[in-house]
Amino acid sequence: MQKFKKLFYSQKVAPFVFVLPFVLSLLIFWAYPLISGIVMSFQDISFGNRTFVGTSHYVKLANDKFFRTAVLNSVEYMALTLLLMIPIPLVLAVMMESRLTKAKGVWKVIMYIPALTSVVISGMLFRMMFSESDGSQMNQLMIALGHTPIAWLKTKWTAWIALLLLCMWRWTGVNMLYFVSGLKAIDNSIYESADIDGANARQKFWYLTLPLIKPTTIYVITISVYAGLSMFLESFMLWNGNSSPKNIGLTIVGYLYKRGIEKNDLGYACAVGMVLMVIALAINVVQLIATGTFKREES
Amino acid sequence: MAVNKSNQKTMEANHRGLSFLVTLLFAVLCFFIAFPLLAGLLASFRPGRELVQNGLAINWDFKTMTLDNYLYLFGLAGGNSKIDSAKYFMWYKNSLILTILTVVLTLLVCYFVAYGLTMYKFRLQGFLFFMVIATMCVPFEILMLPLYQEVTSLHIINTRAGVILPGLCAASTIFFFRQYMQGLPLELLDAARIDGCTEYGISVRIMMPITKPAFASMAILCAMGSWNNMLWPMLVFRDTNKFTLQIGLNTLLTPYGNNYDLLIAGSMFGIIPILVIYLIFQKYLIDGMTAGAVKG
Numbered sequence: 001m002q003k004f005k006k007l008f009y010s011q012k013v014a015p016f017v018f019v020l021p022f023v024l025s026l027l028i029f030w031a032y033p034l035i036s037g038i039v040m041s042f043q044d045i046s047f048g049n050r051t052f053v054g055t056s057h058y059v060k061l062a063n064d065k066f067f068r069t070a071v072l073n074s075v076e077y078m079a080l081t082l083l084l085m086i087p088i089p090l091v092l093a094v095m096m097e098s099r100l101t102k103a104k105g106v107w108k109v110i111m112y113i114p115a116l117t118s119v120v121i122s123g124m125l126f127r128m129m130f131s132e133s134d135g136s137q138m139n140q141l142m143i144a145l146g147h148t149p150i151a152w153l154k155t156k157w158t159a160w161i162a163l164l165l166l167c168m169w170r171w172t173g174v175n176m177l178y179f180v181s182g183l184k185a186i187d188n189s190i191y192e193s194a195d196i197d198g199a200n201a202r203q204k205f206w207y208l209t210l211p212l213i214k215p216t217t218i219y220v221i222t223i224s225v226y227a228g229l230s231m232f233l234e235s236f237m238l239w240n241g242n243s244s245p246k247n248i249g250l251t252i253v254g255y256l257y258k259r260g261i262e263k264n265d266l267g268y269a270c271a272v273g274m275v276l277m278v279i280a281l282a283i284n285v286v287q288l289i290a291t292g293t294f295k296r297e298e299s
Numbered sequence: 300m301a302v303n304k305s306n307q308k309t310m311e312a313n314h315r316g317l318s319f320l321v322t323l324l325f326a327v328l329c330f331f332i333a334f335p336l337l338a339g340l341l342a343s344f345r346p347g348r349e350l351v352q353n354g355l356a357i358n359w360d361f362k363t364m365t366l367d368n369y370l371y372l373f374g375l376a377g378g379n380s381k382i383d384s385a386k387y388f389m390w391y392k393n394s395l396i397l398t399i400l401t402v403v404l405t406l407l408v409c410y411f412v413a414y415g416l417t418m419y420k421f422r423l424q425g426f427l428f429f430m431v432i433a434t435m436c437v438p439f440e441i442l443m444l445p446l447y448q449e450v451t452s453l454h455i456i457n458t459r460a461g462v463i464l465p466g467l468c469a470a471s472t473i474f475f476f477r478q479y480m481q482g483l484p485l486e487l488l489d490a491a492r493i494d495g496c497t498e499y500g501i502s503v504r505i506m507m508p509i510t511k512p513a514f515a516s517m518a519i520l521c522a523m524g525s526w527n528n529m530l531w532p533m534l535v536f537r538d539t540n541k542f543t544l545q546i547g548l549n550t551l552l553t554p555y556g557n558n559y560d561l562l563i564a565g566s567m568f569g570i571i572p573i574l575v576i577y578l579i580f581q582k583y584l585i586d587g588m589t590a591g592a593v594k595g
Contacts, residue, residue: 011419014498018415019427021408025468030434033445040445096325100318107325109581111332116573118527120545121566124552125335128342128355136354137338169332177585230438233529240552253440260444261534273441280438 041271057271070255078228093179111173123237130162156248182216347559368564390547401525413476461535479513516587
């Protein structure tokens with residue numbers, strides 16, 4: 001007993017005691033569900049009975065037109081959010097950090113507030129703002145612009161304006177703050193010597209700020225790729241449940257939820273999840289190669 | 300010299316003009332950002348049926364504003380007010396308890412794990428840290444269904460444990476604590492060891508007080524995440540009286556629009572706890588959320 005106690009308190013054993021919760025959690029709540037998800041994607045599961053069906057779920061997925069819509073929507077959403085949510089916050093961050101902006105603290109505090117609202121509350125607010133009745137904010141705007149009211153959430157491109165604005169509303173401030181902290185980490189003397197060399201603002205942005213802020217940019221791109229591909233609740237809230245007209249808001253996770261939870265077809269839903277994982281990892285690897293992250297680690 | 304001076308003057312004037320424009324841009328942007336919440340807040344002082352009929356728009360008509368929705372929310376109006384109010388505040392209480400439990404447990408566990416991963420040299424250390432990163436690379440939604448089955452067979456479905464346990468070792472929190480501890484001098488540990496402090500004593504009595512700012516940052520992020528969490532609790536909790544506020548609010552969003560008095564007032568009231576925490580601790584929040592972004 002004494003010996004055990006001594007061992008427990010030794011510097012050799014202590015680290016293993018500290019990391020034990022992580023190891024357990026890793027095995028129970030990560031590795032196990034991950035492997036079981038892979039296994040389930042090859043099974044038919046109903047009322048506890050599991051039968052192996054080989055790759056038939058994947059074959060079915062390849063010809064599933066709802067799944068194709070879901071994948072296209074998710075990838076499209078991810079691409080559009082990347083286009084909107086990287087350059088705009090970056091430019092805003094550069095402006096925020098310049099000496100030009102007054103009352104910085106106030107703007108930063110306000111710009112973060114949308115991220116505090118849950119997807120339920122923000123989704124509800126946007127759903128109401130984009131309501132098809134004449135009185136909704138967006139339709140009042142349309143009427144003021146001399147346009148007739150629009151049934152925003154019924155056709156794809158108008159609905160996606162709502163979807164993308166919701167995303168921008170919630171995350172522009174957050175992404176901007178990521179870039180702000182990236183900018184703060186840059187040594188100011190670099191800019192001073194550029195000033196002496198006579199560099200103008202645009203040159204400083206392209207040749208100093210952009211390369212130096214790359215780690216932050218990679219980080220923001222990575223989280224945006226994952227968030228964009230696994231988007232579900234925004235569309236769930238905007239259309240009040242998991243069904244949108246002509247599936248304009250159907251995403252991969254939305255389809256996974258529909259098959260797995262609503263239709264209790266767990267095997268098929270797990271196959272959907274596996275496709276999502278492959279897409280996410282593939283995009284991530286391509287992006288890391290393109291941005292040269294692997295190269296930097298080698299040298 | 301004279302030329303230079305006037306040149307400087309025009310530059311200063313330019314600077315001031317540009318400064319005004321940039322600041323104005325942020326002011327306008329912040330107005331648009333505040334807009335939906337402002338519209339929601341104003342709408343919460345009007346009958347819910349207006350919301351159903353007209354949608355949401357800024358309406359400054361103070362004369363027709365009432366406190367009815369809030370009276371209903373607090374159970375002071377007639378009809379179903381008392382029942383609905385009790386239901387709402389049960390969700391509220393559930394969310395509060397769940398958030399507090401999640402924050403306390405997650406922070407403690409992640410702190411000790413990060414401590415073990417950072418303060419010692421041992422075999423598997425590199426591998427374990429690699430696994431921390433690896434868990435971040437798999438979207439939760441993929442694990443969701445197998446996890447749901449697992450939680451069901453562990454008989455912790457419909458319980459707080461079922462919601463909290465799978466997320467207890469949050470990779471991003473461990474990562475942040477590690478980043479923070481890496482910046483601290485290790486000599487402290489040796490000094491404490493010489494004084495006869497045990498390994499566990501050091502982690503609690505020496506390191507924990509030093510890492511307080513890290514705890515503050517992570518507490519806010521974790522509290523926000525937990526208070527606003529929706530997808531996983533929605534799968535785990537089945538009974539109406541166990542719902543969190545977010546799940547509860549979602550059930551009010553029916554196509555019939557008969558609950559919108561409660562919905563809009565309840566939504567606005569539901570932002571308050573997190574808004575208060577944010578306004579008090581916002582300095583720490585920015586440190587916390589940007590930990591991963593700078594070092595890459």
